[in-house]
Amino acid sequence: MDEIITIEGLTKKYGEKVAVDRLNLSITKGEIFGLLGPNGAGKSTTILMLLGLSEPTDGSVTVCGYNSTKEPIEVKRKVGYLPDQVGFYENRTGLENLLITATLNGQSRAAGKEKALQLLEQVGLTYAANQKTGTYSRGMKQRLGLADVLIKDPEVIILDEPTLGIDPKGVKELLQLIRNLSKENGLTVMLSSHHLHQVQQICDRVGLFVNGQLLAKGTVESLAKQLFGEEGQQIKVSATPITEDIIERIQTLPGVEKLAFDKEEITLLSKEDSTLQQIIDVIISSGSNLTALSQEKVGLDEIYQRYFEGAGER
Ligand SMILES: Nc1ncnc2c1ncn2[C@@H]1O[C@H](COP(=O)(O)OP(=O)(O)OP(=O)(O)O)[C@@H](O)[C@H]1O
Numbered sequence: 081m082d083e084i085i086t087i088e089g090l091t092k093k094y095g096e097k098v099a100v101d102r103l104n105l106s107i108t109k110g111e112i113f114g115l116l117g118p119n120g121a122g123k124s125t126t127i128l129m130l131l132g133l134s135e136p137t138d139g140s141v142t143v144c145g146y147n148s149t150k151e152p153i154e155v156k157r158k159v160g161y162l163p164d165q166v167g168f169y170e171n172r173t174g175l176e177n178l179l180i181t182a183t184l185n186g187q188s189r190a191a192g193k194e195k196a197l198q199l200l201e202q203v204g205l206t207y208a209a210n211q212k213t214g215t216y217s218r219g220m221k222q223r224l225g226l227a228d229v230l231i232k233d234p235e236v237i238i239l240d241e242p243t244l245g246i247d248p249k250g251v252k253e254l255l256q257l258i259r260n261l262s263k264e265n266g267l268t269v270m271l272s273s274h275h276l277h278q279v280q281q282i283c284d285r286v287g288l289f290v291n292g293q294l295l296a297k298g299t300v301e302s303l304a305k306q307l308f309g310e311e312g313q314q315i316k317v318s319a320t321p322i323t324e325d326i327i328e329r330i331q332t333l334p335g336v337e338k339l340a341f342d343k344e345e346i347t348l349l350s351k352e353d354s355t356l357q358q359i360i361d362v363i364i365s366s367g368s369n370l371t372a373l374s375q376e377k378v379g380l381d382e383i384y385q386r387y388f389e390g391a392g393e394r
Pocket residue numbers: 094097098099117118119120121122123124125126274
């Protein structure tokens with residue numbers, strides 16, 4: 081496979097604090113990779129090292145065959161970076177802002193204009209091309225930011241929290257746009273986010289970043305398996321009454337994890353196929369009435385709750 085980003089043993093320490101801890105990751109050409117993790121997990125630090133803007137304490141990053149630390153200028157030529165807050169000349173129009181970037185990147189005014197107009201069309205901003213960017217909404221600025229990144233003709237684009245502060249409809253459109261741009265132009269995309277549901281919509285693969293370490297990586301479907309085992313499932317049982325004895329017997333069944341209950345319902349996770357039948361046996365043999373039962377494969381919500389909610393405080 082065509083490897084475009086190679087990260088090996090990448091480590092960044094700020095004094096005693098290990099912000100990125102021996103990260104290994106390969107990303108192939110055309111792939112959309114989501115770096116997912118709570119605040120402070122180390123996503124931005126990783127991106128800065130990838131761009132050659134921060135020096136690793138240990139390990140290396142190679143982008144398009146260039147070492148980001150030793151050859152940052154070459155890397156910058158290949159990589160477009162959209163930070164979480166994009167800055168534009170507010171009293172210039174969207175088109176003018178793109179033209180400034182094109183000129184700074186050595187393109188002629190005519191070629192730059194042609195490209196800028198084409199990109200404005202692609203990101204759905206033709207109607208606002210001659211409007212000052214100071215009047216743009218946050219979603220419009222992010223779209224213009226994408227066009228601004230693409231006008232450099234990068235091979236890789238890195239987007240830091242691209243959907244921050246955008247309303248749900250805008251988020252959906254922006255994500256779809258990123259996906260289309262990547263697939264149409266063979267662009268490799270790395271995006272960081274702490275929104276699992278957003279990342280899941282467009283990423284080919286996701287890495288779960290917690291406390292500086294990549295806990296798991298793979299397709300969204302494979303993550304549940306990696307984290308919960310082949311047969312992870314969530315079970316919900318309703319019965320009347322739910323006695324302490326029932327809870328204790330279910331809690332000690334093999335493979336049962338994370339049991340929670342209220343007066344009428346028990347929810348739990350299990351890696352064992354036989355758990356459902358065993359729960360039924362427990363309830364019936366206790367003389368209670370089973371009123372509802374459901375079993376679902378472990379989903380991303382569960383991954384999210386388990387690894388991210390509160391992870392920043394750990
Ligand atoms: N310049 C710095 N000096 C000291 N510590 C830092 C510095 N930059 C980052 N850190 C620490 O390193 C850790 C990782 O930070 P980083 O910004 O990479 O996380 P993140 O995953 O990008 O979070 P966010 O989503 O909030 O941007 C945090 O604990 C942060 O406080």
